[in-house]
Amino acid sequence: MIPKVYILDDDLTFAKLLAVNLGQAGRFRHEIFEHPEKLFDRCAEEPPDAVVTDLVMPEVNGIEVTSRLRRTDPHLPIFVLTGHAEMDTAIAALKAGANEYLTKPVNIDELTTLLKRALDERPLREEAALLQQVRKEEFAVHTILGEHPKSEEVRRFVKRIADIPRPTVLLLGESGTGKNLVARAIHYSSPHSKGRFVEINCSALPSHLLESELFGYQKGAFTDARESKRGLVEVADAGTLFLDEIADLSLELQAKLLNFLESRRFRRLGGTEEIEVSQRLISASNRDLEEAVSDGRFRADLFYRVSVASHTMPPLREVKQDIPILADHFREIFNREFRKEVGSISPEALGILESWDWPGNVRELRNVLERAMIFADGPVLHPADLPELGGHELALDAVAPDAGFTLPKGLALTEVEKEYIRRTLAACDGSVERTAEVLGISRKNLWEKRKKYGLLE
Ligand SMILES: Nc1ncnc2c1ncn2[C@@H]1O[C@H](COP(=O)(O)OP(=O)(O)OP(=O)(O)O)[C@@H](O)[C@H]1O
Ligand SMILES: [Mg+2]
Numbered sequence: 321m322i323p324k325v326y327i328l329d330d331d332l333t334f335a336k337l338l339a340v341n342l343g344q345a346g347r348f349r350h351e352i353f354e355h356p357e358k359l360f361d362r363c364a365e366e367p368p369d370a371v372v373t374d375l376v377m378p379e380v381n382g383i384e385v386t387s388r389l390r391r392t393d394p395h396l397p398i399f400v401l402t403g404h405a406e407m408d409t410a411i412a413a414l415k416a417g418a419n420e421y422l423t424k425p426v427n428i429d430e431l432t433t434l435l436k437r438a439l440d441e442r443p444l445r446e447e448a449a450l451l452q453q454v455r456k457e458e459f460a461v462h463t464i465l466g467e468h469p470k471s472e473e474v475r476r477f478v479k480r481i482a483d484i485p486r487p488t489v490l491l492l493g494e495s496g497t498g499k500n501l502v503a504r505a506i507h508y509s510s511p512h513s514k515g516r517f518v519e520i521n522c523s524a525l526p527s528h529l530l531e532s533e534l535f536g537y538q539k540g541a542f543t544d545a546r547e548s549k550r551g552l553v554e555v556a557d558a559g560t561l562f563l564d565e566i567a568d569l570s571l572e573l574q575a576k577l578l579n580f581l582e583s584r585r586f587r588r589l590g591g592t593e594e595i596e597v598s599q600r601l602i603s604a605s606n607r608d609l610e611e612a613v614s615d616g617r618f619r620a621d622l623f624y625r626v627s628v629a630s631h632t633m634p635p636l637r638e639v640k641q642d643i644p645i646l647a648d649h650f651r652e653i654f655n656r657e658f659r660k661e662v663g664s665i666s667p668e669a670l671g672i673l674e675s676w677d678w679p680g681n682v683r684e685l686r687n688v689l690e691r692a693m694i695f696a697d698g699p700v701l702h703p704a705d706l707p708e709l710g711g712h713e714l715a716l717d718a719v720a721p722d723a724g725f726t727l728p729k730g731l732a733l734t735e736v737e738k739e740y741i742r743r744t745l746a747a748c749d750g751s752v753e754r755t756a757e758v759l760g761i762s763r764k765n766l767w768e769k770r771k772k773y774g775l776l777e
Contacts, residue, residue, distance in 0.1 A: 322347070322348060322349050323348055323349070323369035323370065323435075323439050324348070324349045324350065324351070324368050324369050324370075325342060325348045325350050325351075325368060325370045325371070325372060326350070326351050326352075326353060326359060326362065326368040326372070327339055327342075327350055327351070327353065327371075327372045327373075328353045328354075328359045328371065328372070328374060328382075329352075329353075329354070329373070329377070330354055330355075330378055330379075331374070332352070332354055334374075334424075335352045335353075335354075335374075336352060338426065342428065342432065347432065347436075351368075355379060356377065356379055356380040356384075356385050357379070359371075359373075359385070360388065360389075363389065363392070364392075367393065367396075369397070369439060370396065370397040370398070370399070370435055370438060370439060371385075371389060371396060371397070371398045372398075372399045372401065372431070372435075373385050373386065373398065373399070373401070374400075375400050375401060375402040375403070375409060375413065375421070376402075376403060382401075382402075382413065382418075383400070383409070383412050383413055384416075386398050386400060386413060386416040386417055386418045387416040387417060389417075390417035394417075394449065395442050395445050397419050397438035397439060397442065398419055399419055399420050399421070399422060399431065399434065399435070400418045400420075400421040400422075401421070401422050401423070401424055401426060402421055402422070402423055402424065403423075403424055404423065404424075419434070419438050420434055422434075455508055456508045456509070458508075459504040459505050459507070459508040460508065460509060461478050461482075461509050462475075463501070464478065464498065464502065465645050465646055466639055466642035466645060466646070467642060467645065468638075468639035468641050468642050470634040470638065471634070471642055474498070474502060474631065474633065477502075477629075478502060478505045478509065481510075481629055482506055482509045482510040482511070482512075483510075483511075484512075485512045486512075486598060486599070486600055487601075487628070488581070488600075488601045488602075488625065488626055488627075488628040488629065489506065489600070489601070489602045489628070489630065489631075490566075490602075490603050490604070490609075490626050490627040490628075490630035491503060491602065491604040491605075491630070491631055491633065492604070492609065492630060492631070492632040492633065493606065493633030493634070493635070494606055494633070494635045494681055495606045495680065495683070496680045496681035496682050496684055497606075497633035497634065497681045497682060498633055498681075498682055499564075499604040499606070499633055500519070500562075500564065500604070502631075502633070503517075503560070503562045503564075503602045503604060504562075506560070506600070507559065507560040507562075507600065507602075510560075510600070512600075513558075513559055513560060513600070514558045515557055515558030515559025515560070515599065516555060516556060516559040516560075517556075517560045517562065518552050518556035518559065518560065518561055518562065519562040519564060520533060520534065520552055520561075520564065521564045521565055522563055522564065522565045522566055522569045522573075523564075523565040523568035524565075527570040527572065527573055530569075530573060531573055531576065531589065532551070533551065534551050534553055534573075534577075535553060535576070535586050535588055535589060536549045536550045536551030536552075536553075536554060536588040536589065536591075537549050537551075537590055537591070538588045538589065538590040538591040539590075540590060541588070541589040541590025541591070542589070542590070545589075548588065548591075550588075551586070551588060553580065553586060553597055553599070554595060554597060556597075556599045557598065558598065558599060559599055559600070560599060560600040560601075560602060561599050561600070561601050561602070562602045562603075562604070563602070563603040563604070564603075564604050565604070565606070566603040566605050566626065567605040567607045567609055567612050567617070567618060569618075571619070574619045574622050577622060578619065578621060581601065581622075581625050581626070582625070584596060584598060585597075601626065603626045609623055609627075610623070635678070635681055636678040636682055636684075637677050637678050640674055643673050644665075644674075646685055646686075647665055647670065647685065647689055648664075648665065650685065650686050650689035650690070650693075651665060651693065651701065654690055655693070658693055660696065661699065662693060662696050662698070662699060662700065662701055663699045663700065664699070664700055665701040666700050666701060666702050666703070668702065668703050669701050669702055669703050669705065669706055672703055672706055672709050672710060673685070673688075673706070673709070676709050680733075684733070687733070688706065688708060688709065692705040692706050707740065708733055708740075734773075737769070737773075738773040738775070740759075741755070741759065741766070741769055741770065741773065741775060742773075742775055744758055744759060745775065752766060
């Protein structure tokens with residue numbers, strides 16, 4: 321299909337000339353309009369592929385035309401033509417949503433190129449917008465679950481911060497309490513976030529690599545730098561930079577980060593040009609930063625810089641009333657993932673979940689539910705599906721009557737697993753076949769686990 325362009329201009333002679341030129345070689349079809357209202361009526365009847373409008377017209381000006389068209393079609397290519405280039409009107413046109421403004425006399429080749437590119441890019445823009453919308457929903461504030469007042473407070477914090485254009489936020493709290501979740505929610509629910517959410521874990525890389533990740537490098541800065549590379553602070557421009565595990569930054573990088581935060585400028589490694597960026601900064605730590613400050617491992621001035629707004633996430637054991645809500649949420653997630661139809665969690669199983677101490681917090685709850693859901697094969701999740709938390713007694717008793725045992729609370733899950741395998745092996749008189757059957761895993765898997773835990777005689 322040849323794309324159809326609607327041209328709006330009170331100067332009909334000009335409009336016709338433009339149309340003839342654009343239509344050359346059958347590149348575009350066109351319709352010409354002298355009055356904005358006629359254009360709007362026609363657009364409602366048959367939407368165009370693109371619109372080219374004059375700026376100064378007696379009835380409605382090109383900027384109003386643009387914003388009206390933009391409201392009904394957020395991705396329609398719109399080009400505004402101005403008699404003489406005025407910075408103010410150009411900016412106003414772009415703000416109203418025009419793709420470009422061009423000055424008369426119009427360079428037909430330029431307009432043709434711009435139109436073609438806009439038409440080609442339209443599907444990509446639509447897809448990007450859709451993806452952004454999906455993310456916005458996926459990471460919306462209401463996905464942070466929990467009815468405990470402390471959980472409500474977390475959501476209130478997110479909403480408050482999202483309203484601030486360029487906040488500097490510090491999220492504290494034990495591992496698995498939802499710091500990453502909250503950082504994303506702040507980014508995606510902020511009306512100010514136009515750029516990307518960029519995350520980096522400060523403990524995952526050695527200091528020099530982390531530095532080049534953060535600030536980028538110029539070609540030739542070091543032996544391997546064959547190309548220049550943008551740093552994450554550049555990539556996150558206008559968006560959010562999330563520094564996870566900030567306590568693990570080396571003192572040297574802490575100094576550089578502080579410098580950057582104070583000026584919002586930086587140089588790439590080996591670069592001379594100062595680059596200015598603007599973004600939200602969110603940092604997180606599961607360690608006690610104040611203690612790190614008093615130990616001299618974390619700079620006090622940087623601590624004050626990054627903790628302008630700070631929130632400490634509650635550990636799960638302090639918001640136990642949220643356990644049923646969270647457990648149900650994960651049950652639904654894993655129902656979808658594993659194509660199961662487990663409709664509920666039995667009160668006994670919930671009792672076990674509520675009495676556990678959850679040193680690994682919500683992440684641990686999620687993992688426990690994931691494993692339980694792998695093995696669950698009825699409509700209801702029972703204690704037997706939670707062997708790691710002591711629910712195993714029932715399961716084991718059923719197949720190996722003498723093997724009932726309890727484990728001390730607070731063991732790491734891997735230790736529980738090791739202990740569980742060791743005792744099951746003993747209860748089954750060392751029979752690999754039977755042990756694998758009781759545990760519901762393959763013999764190969766059992767052998768691998770025994771190897772891992774040093775349980776091969
Ligand atoms: N309130 C909550 N509602 C729903 N899901 C949650 C909540 N809190 C945490 N989660 C989920 O628990 C898991 C762990 O959360 P997250 O990764 O955000 O923890 P964290 O505090 O960043 O941990 P770490 O310090 O180890 O990085 C994720 O799957 C997250 O989606
Ligand atoms: Mg995290």
